[in-house]
Amino acid sequence: MLGEGILKGLGETARNFAGSFVSADRLTTVQYPEERIAPIEATRDFPFLVYDGDDWEAGLRCVACQICEKECPPKCIYIVKSTDKKPDALGKPQIYPARFDIDISVCMSCQICVEVCPFEAIKMDTEFELSTTDRFGGLLYDRKELAKSNEHYHKIHPTEAAEVDARLAEEKVKADTKAKAAAAAAAAKAAAPKPAAAAPVVAKPVATPVESEKQG
Amino acid sequence: MIEQADQIFVILAHWVVSFLPVWLQPYVMVLLGVVGIIVTFPALFAITVLLERKGLGRMQNRFGPNRVGPYGIFQPVADGIKSLTKEDIVPLSADAVVHFLAPVFLVVVVFMGYAVIPIGRNMTLVNIDAGLLFFFAIGASTELSVFMAGWSSRNKYSLLGAMRAVAQMISYEVPLLMSSVAVVMMTGSLSLNKIVDLQNQYTYGLPHWNIFTPWGLAAFILFAIAATAETNRSPFDLPEGESELVAGYFTEYSGFKFALFFLGEYVGMMGISGIGTTLFLGGFSAPLQILGFMPSWFWFFAKIMLSMCVFIWVRGTLPRLRQDQLMNFAWKFVLPLSLLNLVVAATWRFMGEGLLRWIVCSAILLVVYVFMGRLGMKREHFGPRSYRYAE
Numbered sequence: 001m002l003g004e005g006i007l008k009g010l011g012e013t014a015r016n017f018a019g020s021f022v023s024a025d026r027l028t029t030v031q032y033p034e035e036r037i038a039p040i041e042a043t044r045d046f047p048f049l050v051y052d053g054d055d056w057e058a059g060l061r062c063v064a065c066q067i068c069e070k071e072c073p074p075k076c077i078y079i080v081k082s083t084d085k086k087p088d089a090l091g092k093p094q095i096y097p098a099r100f101d102i103d104i105s106v107c108m109s110c111q112i113c114v115e116v117c118p119f120e121a122i123k124m125d126t127e128f129e130l131s132t133t134d135r136f137g138g139l140l141y142d143r144k145e146l147a148k149s150n151e152h153y154h155k156i157h158p159t160e161a162a163e164v165d166a167r168l169a170e171e172k173v174k175a176d177t178k179a180k181a182a183a184a185a186a187a188a189k190a191a192a193p194k195p196a197a198a199a200p201v202v203a204k205p206v207a208t209p210v211e212s213e214k215q216g
Numbered sequence: 217m218i219e220q221a222d223q224i225f226v227i228l229a230h231w232v233v234s235f236l237p238v239w240l241q242p243y244v245m246v247l248l249g250v251v252g253i254i255v256t257f258p259a260l261f262a263i264t265v266l267l268e269r270k271g272l273g274r275m276q277n278r279f280g281p282n283r284v285g286p287y288g289i290f291q292p293v294a295d296g297i298k299s300l301t302k303e304d305i306v307p308l309s310a311d312a313v314v315h316f317l318a319p320v321f322l323v324v325v326v327f328m329g330y331a332v333i334p335i336g337r338n339m340t341l342v343n344i345d346a347g348l349l350f351f352f353a354i355g356a357s358t359e360l361s362v363f364m365a366g367w368s369s370r371n372k373y374s375l376l377g378a379m380r381a382v383a384q385m386i387s388y389e390v391p392l393l394m395s396s397v398a399v400v401m402m403t404g405s406l407s408l409n410k411i412v413d414l415q416n417q418y419t420y421g422l423p424h425w426n427i428f429t430p431w432g433l434a435a436f437i438l439f440a441i442a443a444t445a446e447t448n449r450s451p452f453d454l455p456e457g458e459s460e461l462v463a464g465y466f467t468e469y470s471g472f473k474f475a476l477f478f479l480g481e482y483v484g485m486m487g488i489s490g491i492g493t494t495l496f497l498g499g500f501s502a503p504l505q506i507l508g509f510m511p512s513w514f515w516f517f518a519k520i521m522l523s524m525c526v527f528i529w530v531r532g533t534l535p536r537l538r539q540d541q542l543m544n545f546a547w548k549f550v551l552p553l554s555l556l557n558l559v560v561a562a563t564w565r566f567m568g569e570g571l572l573r574w575i576v577c578s579a580i581l582l583v584v585y586v587f588m589g590r591l592g593m594k595r596e597h598f599g600p601r602s603y604r605y606a607e
Contacts, residue, residue, distance in 0.1 A: 001586060001589055002585070002588075002589025002590075002592065002593060003589070006533070006534065009533045009534065010529060010530070010533050012533070013275045013529060013532045013533045014529070016274070016275050016276070016277055017271065017274045017275045017529075017532075019277075020274045020275075020277050020278075021274070026277045027277055027278070027279065028277065029278055029279055031279075
């Protein structure tokens, strides 16, 4: 009969109205500033720079290769390379970013910078309360504001950070082996200068697998 | 004591007036009444807006506003301050005079309707014999202000909204009047006070309200539908359909003018609820004889607020109609039924007392309602779409 659906609908809204006072799980609203829900692990908004150790400046993984700057679709990253070199986390002398700015008012949170970074130096943050009264300077982050510790990364994205750490450790082991092999080769060279023909032949098979594996 | 509580506002007004010279007294009496209306109904408007926002929130399983003050009860104050301090923008190509006059005219017209509504015993501002006629004549003028707003804004959305509003309001004015004519036929008077007095009687402690008769119930439902459309309320809120027309006829209004439109809409809703209450729900009379000790104005405001709650409930439930559905509903369903209801009311009047007239009148209305409902709900089946000219 005509009007039946309207009555049913009115009943439904009445049930919702009354139910919202009775059962708490009907009201799914989280009263934000007072209550918060735990962030989901895959959350991401703006990039930050990862550093190892305690000193943010010394521990920055970034080597200012500028791949992220070139790949960034809205061009919100600005990097100035340093003129000198500084030892990185592995102790190897590297160029470091003298300036690393991200304008987060331009950033579109696409995560492309993270995907292209070969050094696991830039990752996505979950911090979203970024409101500021200065819309130009306040949203332009320099490298000090962007630098966050590896522990912070572990806290916000535990699974991903563990994978990254494993990968880095593996690479470190490889680098160490290679360095050791090189050192051994050098030592062998130094120790046996007389049989000059024999030493490279011995050293070469040790170095080759490492070299090829890295290329592969 | 009961008598004094009932007449407290009348007594107060007389007391204030008694300090003035005699020749001034009638003017000040009227002025006091006007001030009373202009203060009371915007206050009720603030309460209604809060109720609406909280109530709609609860219907959608949200909290609604709960930040300003305890449980958000000061939200209307915050809204008022906001709309007062906002910039008032008039489009460059708008007709500035008409653009300014439209919201003022709406509010003035809407408040004028209250002049004839009996708010309580001896509490009618202007007790004229053709009160109902006056209310509908004034109520029809809101269409003019809506069209003024839409036309002067020089905006296509405003104009479309105004066109829709005028078409809708004129269409639904007919069933609105036709359904109230049934009451006039039974009462034999256009005076709203007389209509209330006739309903303010009790048999076995139950009131003689018009809604408790078959023709009255039908007329009340038709009146409620037409009133909802007349005040541009959901589900008939096409003139301001925000999904297609931004905000309809008041798209180009900002700041306090926007607030005036908002006020006009809600005060108009309360006015039409007041008329509906007077015609069908016994005006200021108590719902049971034993509740007669409560002041009459209390019952009037209780009934108005109740009908506002129903408006909110309906808004929370029904989706918006399409323009053709709206027009079909007005001309093919509501109007024929309200015309039939006049016949039923006449039958009721001339069949005399007894059970028979209850059966006959209810049967006529029910049968026609079901039949027309079936007819209206029959769907047309269209075949596959064919294009004659397009390749």
